[in-house]
Amino acid sequence: MEETTSPSPSPSPRILFRPEEYRALSGDERSLLAEGYLRAIETVRKNITPKGFSACSLEDNTVYGTDANYRSVWARDGAITALWTVDLEDEDIRKAQVDTFETLLSHQAANGQIPANVNIDTGLPEYAGVGGIASIDSVMWVIVGLVHLCEARQDWSLASRHAARLQKAMDWLAAHDSNNCGLLEIPEASDWADLFGFSYHVLYDEVLWYRSLDCYSRLLHHLGEEERAADYRKHAAFVRTKFLSTFWPTTRADTDGEGGPGHTFTDTQYELGDARYLVAQVSPFSYSWRCDVCGNLLAFLTGLLDHERALMTFRFLWGCGVNDPGPVKNLYPPVQAGDPEWRSYYTVNLLNLPNHYHNGGIWPFIGSMWVRFIHRLGFDELAQRELVKLARTCQLGMSFPWEFNEWHHGVTGRPMGKARQAWSAAGFIRACHDLEALPSDISHAI
Template sequence: MQNIDREVIEKAKQAALEVLLHNAHGPYHGLPRTAGWGYPEPYTRDLMFSILGIAASGNELLMESIRSVLENLAHNQTKHGHIPSLVHDKDDRGASDTTPLFLLGVGVFRKVSGNPEFLQDAVEKALDWMDYQSPSDRNLVAQQPTSDWRDEQWTIGYGLYVNALVHCYLRLLGKHEKADSIRHDMSRFTVTGGVMHHHVHEGLVVKYKPYYAFWSYKIYSSERFDLLGNSLAILSGIASPSRAVEMISWIEEECAGMRERGELAVDLPPNFFPFIKPEDPDWHGRYAEYNRPGEYHNGGIWPFVCGVYVAALVAAKKYKLAAEKLVVLTHCIQLSGSGREFGFNEWIKAQDGKPMGQDWQTWSAALYLYAAKCVEEKSTLFFDEIP
């Protein structure tokens, strides 16, 4: 890494911290904002992901802010253990990823605070809730369409991302036997072209490809690539070291091909590819307005997801590539739709690299800090202890 890159990264880290401190107090009970101006609400999933960067920063004010978020989520938890989608609104329910993200967040906070019993009652209730999300009454949990962070994209049944989160929190909470079962079930070769045999349980491995499927349920599945889910699979140890290396090579080769075809203008992977197009059977009419190819959840480049990918590269010991991608990510977060020096925008359009959505996004800033810390220390904080 050149000195000029190090200087820009240090400047970006300070800017990220400024974003997080600015967003630490919002208009809803003093809880953090999801973005500097556009999203004043405290969205659970955004703030739970931000714990990784906040914990890596070591900033006491931010740690107290995130403690308040966790305590409010526990207070607003339903009687069955479900965690709401908005921290302050106990009636805003229905997300498939908020409860596993809460458990992940508590796991990280416990490690940083040294308090292994933090919110134990709420944790037990949340674990019970997650147990009931498995239709087969085994290990993999299922979800409804548009119920995870992709609120404009269909994921049906056993989604990779949510199940990777389950594996993450089980590891962080020390529940390794159950985590081993999740890993085992996810590794079954069942995505085989529409044939479901009764003696084979659902899984998420795609035959002849190194990555895990987007989702799978009985005879239906999607083999499109989910960057966040697969990065979490590498980070938490679902993917073996050899599979992780093979997967990363596949990602980089596919992205090179997209750049050659004019589908990708930035040297970072889209959150999802190949893009869903109007002629594809998994296209939905609403996508034409809200989820076009190369945009938003249908292949947009999300800085927070790329931060997790950089961490996954470190986990796979691809240190040089991780440093290179961090530099590219740094230049991307400098882009701004509002003219600010560092935009930390919500997402970036794949085909032209234009920053889109709200700027000063909390999770964009937080996961940048986390990625930078991982590259600096050649270690994946909070995950490097996972067996």
């Protein structure tokens, strides 16, 4: 059995976060942020294994039944953790970033799919999740995370070693655009919300598809394949136009390339008038008017959504209180039993009851994007205060303080998921680093 002990203690990390300069906060609040930053690094280190990052600390969680798959390197969690810790100079963390991608890409399936996870103990890959459904977003997070890692280190050797595998992964993703419309057709429950009923054109997944195309074009450019890079840039631009015309309903005739054609079947079926946020999911026969908070935040952080629309979205989400009691609920409003969008499987393990898990639960990793979203809008002091609120959420625990829990109840705010979740801690680190820069100086990196 593969050893899964934590790495040896590291020297004091180089501090890239200086909350003592945040004069709008109290001394206690600044101290809380300073402690949270160091605790977050400690939590990420607890997720280091010989094969890469685990999703949650293996020594702090008891797993049984279907939870056994937590003893794995997960493509989604691992790539996000690598991406959001890329600025750290901790050598153990830097090695785990590369190990994560090496483990996942070395277990690629013949058709190009990157596994959803690879078991740490057995080394066996798993390509499907609940119900045998493939994990689409895992592959896109690997593409995005690997490119940003190479860019940050100014070292493209990792991409060069796996160039053929990365191309096969992009081909596998592109095959999900089954009608050549530009957007991917996503099976139900096949992304991070793997017990939730969104399908076909799903906001969150289409944001990642755009970002994957953009990142892959940059990868090809750095590998000297400029002609193919140009093709992928062109494809990304097409997806961008299709994306905005699909997910932002409007009564305005718009042919400037930002809103798409003025009247489509999608516009007719919506009957929503002018949107205040990107809708969660669209199919030829239905749509969900709910606000996928994660997808909307990602759209702005990747540069898909312009400042004006993002400000409208912020005002809507702020008015709805998605950041109370902690930042933030992943979905507004939650789906109630009897609603047309309700699925009977939402009661599996009692996970997706209203205000639970994917159905309106509070997720610290999305809360970190909320803080960055506000900062990029230019509301610096508010972003600092929301970071304090996120720190207080991450400080809670069922067994010990600073659990950086996986998720919290959407009404009570109490932790309900796994302790010392890697992407919860990594998200806090990334939010801290973003707040150290002027909004205009931050590139559109997830």
